[in-house]
Amino acid sequence: MVNLTINGKSISVPEGTTIIEAAKAAGIRIPSLCYMKGINEIGACRVCLVEVEGARGLVTSCTTKVSEGMVVRTNSPAAKEARKAVVELIISNHPYDCLKCVRSGKCELQQLANDMGIREISYEGEKSHHEQDKSTFSIVRDPDKCVLCRRCVAVCAKVQGVGAVNTQGRGFGTVVAPEFELPMNSTSCAMCGQCVLVCPTGALTERDSTGEVWRAINDPVKHVVVQTAPAVRVALGEEFGMEPGSLVTGKMVAALRRLGFDKVFDTDFTADLTIIEEGTELLHRALSGGKLPMITSCSPGWIKYCEHYYGDRLDHLSTCKSPQQMFGALAKTYYAQKAGIDPKSIFSVSVMPCTAKKFECERPEMVSSGYKDVDAVLTTRELARMIRESGLDLNELEPEEYDAPFGISTGAAVIFGATGGVMEAALRTVYEIVTGTDLGSNLDFVDVRGMEGIKQMSVKLPENLAAPYDKLSGLELKFAVAHTLKNASQVMDMVRSDTAPWHFIEVMACPGGCIGGGGQPIGTDYDRRVMRIEGTYAADKSLKMRKSHDNPAVRELYNDYLIEPLGHKSHELLHTHYEDRGRV
């Protein structure tokens, strides 16, 4: 332990702690902008400058490690003035358009300016200008609002291992952009949106779809259906001041009805369906000597990443569409038929924790229904904005139920939102199908839960399994779960070198899984991810039905329409293919 004093307060922290973390431990907040613990500790913005006795000049508290006997003053006049001046300089190169900025109220620069009492800018001058990048369906880049904190750069390179954006140019012309300032849609960007989550300003935002959704809602001809992803319900509350992880499913459904959606459905329904299809596919591959390990395909960011970086290993991916796209295909076929609605007039909206979903629904092959399967994707943030726009407060809404038939789901579907959730849901189903036994209350596969980057587990199947699973008798089924693309690449490198011991791998692009997706509320950090995961498992626990194959609506779907998993109809509507996109 190292002893030091900060603002006269003596504290003791472990060796290697930075001043900013030591101060935090002592209850002293040092303003910062570019700093992200463990991810971006580069001292670039100079907002966290403090005075250290004996040091030459001010030091950045995010990069300077504590030392024995160090005397730190975070609020000396020199430090305060320097920090304020630095923020003023940053603001002097920022468009003053807070009133119409989507990040207004959640902007860290705005907050800093306000906290520091900045009422005028002494250093006015030219503002740097670079064209907005609206080339993708997922993310909009507005370099004019960029403060060059490089948090996006760090998260993309260090957390995701992609490095789609970096600093280009020099001096005042420096800009964070893809190499050669190419448009984002011509890069290997996975569209995961983690950059958007960490952007302190409005320089990186989701591409807004609220306008087209409003138009559809306001169009009397359109029958507008909406599906909500599992991870949205544990995060939306944060936008309305609730604790992270608060489960707001019923309130959300009520809000969606108030907004004017004709039917409010649940993606969880197709999550259950996914388990049936994917579980069957896994068993089919295992029994018929198909490509193993099989890898999940519900995370569109992961899929795009895999198509860029592991184009030679696409045959490992499950052919199952993601729950969003399964839903889309069914909404304009099965549902349309069942409800007697012309699929042409159906406008299918999904609410997702994800920016990559916006890309996914635009993939040209996602038209199995004969129409664009999903018309528009809203992120959690966009839904919150629509709710606020309508003058609603989620806190005050009475919970309501989803509409039938796509509103019925199980706990297995809910946990899709957390890393390991798909694996756990699949295990619950596959195990029971293969062994023909009921897991009873032993449904929790805790080994695949939690924030560890790569998790592994194995299940030994009993001997003497009945046909057609007799071939699997006594087999030790091995599983791996990876979240973040960087971890995924580690797993994939093993797949590529044929050293992967697993039969089935779950990959989610975002840290923590979908609950940490790029479409979630701003402020998503490690702690919030953990709380949302807790909320997710609590929701699972509270449900009576916790296994996908128990879902009666799914059974009815097969009985009435699909006939059987991996059947002809399934193949047509629920399965897809991938393309090698090459690295850019």
Add this chain to the structure above:
Amino acid sequence: MVVQPGGYFYQKVKPEDATDIVREHLLGGRPVVRLMVTDPSTDAIQPTMEDIPFFNKQQRIVLRNCGIIDPLRLEDYMGRDGYKALHKCITGMAREKVISDIKSSGLRGRGGAGFPTGLKWEFTYKAKGDEKFVVCNADEGDPGAFMDRSVLEGDPHSVIEGMAIAAYAVGAKQGFVYVRAEYPLAIANLSHAIEQARKAGWLGESIQGTDFCFDLDIRVGAGAFVCGEETALLASVEGRRGEPRPRPPFPAQEGLWGKPTVLNNVETYANVAQIILHGWEWFASIGTEKSKGTKVFALAGKIRNTGLVEVPMGTPLGDIIYDIGGGIPNGRKFKAAQTGGPSGGCIPSQYLNTPVDYETLKELGTIMGSGGLIVMDEDTCMVDLAKFFLAFIQDESCGKCSPCRIGTKRMYEIVDRITKGKGKDGDIELLMELASIIRSTALCGLGQTAPNPVESTIRHFKNEYMSHIEQKKCEASACATLFEAPCKNSCPADVDVPRYIALIKQKRFDEAVDLIKRTNPFPAVCGRVCDHPCEGHCRRRDTDEPIAIKALKRFAADYDSVHACISPIVTRTGKKVAVIGAGPSGLTAAYYLALAGHDVKVYEALPVAGGMMAVGIPAYRLPKDVLQHEVDNIKAAGVDIRLGVKVGKDISVKTLLEENDAVYAAVGAHLEQSLGIPGDNLPGVLSATEFLRDVALGNKAGIGGSVAVIGGGNSAIDAARTALRLGAGKVHLVYRRMREDMPADKAEVTAAIEEGIEFHFLTAPASIEAAGGKLTLKCDTMKLGAFDKSGRRRPEKTEGTSEIVVDNVLAAIGQNPDPTFKEGLPELVTTKSGIVVSDPNTGETSVERLYSGGDCATGPWTVVAAIGAGRKAALAIDRKLEGTWHLEANKPIVRTLVGEVIEDPMPRAVMQELPATDRVCCFREVELGLRAEDALAEASRCFQCDVRD
């Protein structure tokens, strides 16, 4: 080339000189004098390198082999003790001993910051790590600096040897040299040398049979200035974007790939072997207390000898610039030197004695840097210079930290607007504020030092910033939007030179004179006696020679000498102005105030009008009728001149203030300063001013057959040449400095020499004794010592003395204003020597409604400066009196090209002159003016650079 034996040094040798060298020197034993270097001021021949100050003031350690050996031959290097030091280290010196020797030698980093090299090695040596690296910084990026390049190109093995010794000392096995891609020859020679060293067993495994292993690779940088910063350089070596990171940890702890790393500059490494070889004591004996050894400087800019020089630390800046650098070319004045490039600052002329070492430079607000030394003369605008460096920094900032990325941009914007005449009150303070913020908040050395050029130029040249901001004036004629043409800009009277030349070119001589008279009522006078700063700034100077502006002015004025003054019918304002003194300043003010419609009376103590033009400048330079004609024109404009009225005696200035709306005091400086030596009051010791005045007024001058004039200004020359014309058979001129230091007009000095006046330079009067009807002027022989505040070397007494026996001694060492005029006005603030304190732009004094200008407000200065001051005061007075003339006076005129612009070289017109033999007998005008065809040709030489589109 050098011819041995004897070490004869020939310069600018061409193939055709070979015959002479072989036949005369090699065969005949007669060195070829015409190829030798001559001293530019004394014309003395300097046959060998030892005789040439450029070489003999240098001490070469780092550059010792450059130019001497073939850099591609290892044998050459070995023959000059190459690799002996490395051998000594690896075969017999403990690593700790190597480090302690380098520490004791006092060697400090030559890259700029001056960190003790031995200490850096020791840190790396002590740092824990399984692997260590040695890196050489050859990413030389300062504009104008190229010492690293020269060493790598000319003596690459010295760097390899230095690095190998460092590697041995700290325990590294691998080294990297980071060179910028713009140095292809350095890269080629270094690669070649590395290959040779490997083959010869000086690099690689088991070097020279010992267990020491070390190898070296080159990393080529893409030419980013910031990669000279050590952490950015290391990032670039690792293959990442060259950006600095915060320190600590320092590279000695966590360097290349996180391993302990020694990172030194090329020049630092080049010193190492010599220290090991000759001992640390030897190295420590060179230089100053805290800065040991030598430093290589890249001399650039306005200096005769540009290139690399190596001098002991602590060599005075002036010695580097004048003795080694040969001083400033084209007779320009030294203004400042920039050290440390964009991270450094400037050193103005009053600090020429500064010993160049790390500490002293730091105290002056600059840094040693890597050794770039850019010399600037009076044509350099310091605001423009600051702008240049800020633009450089903006181009080179890596963009990582906000203060450097945005802060220097903001500084650039402010400086830019100042140079464009859009500077605002408070801009200087804002710049200083930003500078302080950036220095204390930027991430790396580049950012932290980026404000230095601005802070430094504000510190030493704040007035230049002020004149850009307040007067929208760029004295140096560098900031293009602030002036029409450099000639006009440098004219104290703001005469529209390019336009009147264009009128002459069109033979519109009367209009040319009218145009001159808009700002200067004395074209004929100035056409003869002006010191013509305009010509010194003429753009044509860079092509061949400046336009003969003075001669053209005289031509137009002479051609038009019958032309009467424009006496436009102006509305009388009824306002009254009194002018004290009918010199150039007073008459100018009076003339324009009269044109403005005010009633003007001029009070002149002397019986003639014209002030120093009448009683100071001899008739051979300015004939009386020429002056009288222009005075008459002024009278014709309505100016009432009262001669023989001495204000302060005959009428008080208080009364003038009571009776008039404004008073302009322009009494000049007519009181000669006394010599202040024993015997300066003896009969026969006269004031040059009084002497010239007596001659001009036709009084008896009482001059003997031999005269000594003391002084180096125009008065001294005038007195000497006048004495000659009055029949003095022998005229001496005694001056304590050298000819090039004389403030007098160069042409006047030449004319005086032609006329046979004997100059005694480096001679200072010590006493005057009278004996036998003669005066003995006893003098001390002087030598030039350290530099004084004016940037000239201060004369210092030597043992030597001399004597001159003459009939008269004329003192011409400076004049002060006659204080009589301010009797009864104690509230008027003046300096100790009686100079009136007034605003140089308006003439306003401490007394309400009293204005002052000309010599009495500046000390003895030029006619044209006095005219300029008079007009400025007239503008200010007219504004104060709510007249309308000042609103019209400076209206811009349309500038269009007249005829074609001749850019090919074309000789400058020369005025006819009386031959020297015909001059000395009389006071006939020496210069005879231009012929019409010459004038037209001369006018056609003008580039018309005032026309901008």
